[in-house]
Amino acid sequence: MQLPVWQQFISQEQAKSDFVFLTLAMDTQGSDAVRPWVERAGATFPTLVDKEGLVARNWEFKVVPNAWVFDETGALRYQKIGGFHIANEQDRAAVQAALALPAAADGIPPNVTTPSAPLLEDEVRLLHQGHVAEALERWFAAAEADMDNMIVRKQIWYLLHPERFKPEIDSEWQKEQRAREAALGVRTANPIPDSLR
Amino acid sequence: MPLTFDGPIPDFTLPDLDGKEWTLFGLRGRKLLIYAWASW
Numbered sequence: 001m002q003l004p005v006w007q008q009f010i011s012q013e014q015a016k017s018d019f020v021f022l023t024l025a026m027d028t029q030g031s032d033a034v035r036p037w038v039e040r041a042g043a044t045f046p047t048l049v050d051k052e053g054l055v056a057r058n059w060e061f062k063v064v065p066n067a068w069v070f071d072e073t074g075a076l077r078y079q080k081i082g083g084f085h086i087a088n089e090q091d092r093a094a095v096q097a098a099l100a101l102p103a104a105a106d107g108i109p110p111n112v113t114t115p116s117a118p119l120l121e122d123e124v125r126l127l128h129q130g131h132v133a134e135a136l137e138r139w140f141a142a143a144e145a146d147m148d149n150m151i152v153r154k155q156i157w158y159l160l161h162p163e164r165f166k167p168e169i170d171s172e173w174q175k176e177q178r179a180r181e182a183a184l185g186v187r188t189a190n191p192i193p194d195s196l197r
Numbered sequence: 198m199p200l201t202f203d204g205p206i207p208d209f210t211l212p213d214l215d216g217k218e219w220t221l222f223g224l225r226g227r228k229l230l231i232y233a234w235a236s237w
């Protein structure tokens with residue numbers, strides 16, 4: 001969990017230079033799943049909760065952890081998708097360098113686009129209506145069509161195997177589960193218990 | 198493909214843990230660092 005390291009980094013860096021820092025939590029279960037981690041880190045920065053995967057779809061990423069730096073004009077100056085770690089010397093130096101860059105020269109367009117629909121919107125609605133198995137069936141189909149989409153696969157795991165995530169995250173189990181899914185397919189490797197039907 | 202350095206950047210509006218809404222383009226004018234993670 002990187003949030004405590006971020007808290008330390010941000011306290012140091014924001015004392016030296018002006019920038020906004022926020023984190024984006026990609027948790028379908030929403031604030032309740034996210035808040036304990038933020039509180040445990042003693043975080044003073046805002047954490048946005050993207051439970052429908054809006055940014056994952058529109059910025060086209062399928063994994064976390066990621067980091068981006070934008071300058072004053074809104075131009076992208078740094079991006080790392082997957083495997084970003086603020087405790088990693090190289091990642092930290094890259095972020096510091098990007099934050100120190102002057103704003104992009106005039107002529108860079110504001111890059112406005114209309115966002116498309118969120119990734120997990122329908123499934124999250126089904127979940128909240130109590131149609132858990134239906135939401136899972138849609139996720140199985142999405143995951144099997146795109147095995148690289150770890151955001152969808154991990155939502156399935158979180159829902160079906162909560163004991164592997166709370167209170168501690170069982171990384172060894174995740175490794176085994178990836179192997180099971182590769183061998184059997186996502187649907188077969190994640191049987192839905194009768195209690196959720 | 199993720200974001201590109203010269204391509205369009207889709208906006209978003211999302212709530213924080215206190216329910217306050219944040220819009221990406223509303224933060225223009227200051228440098229911005231974003232970190233995406235998940236509890237899983």
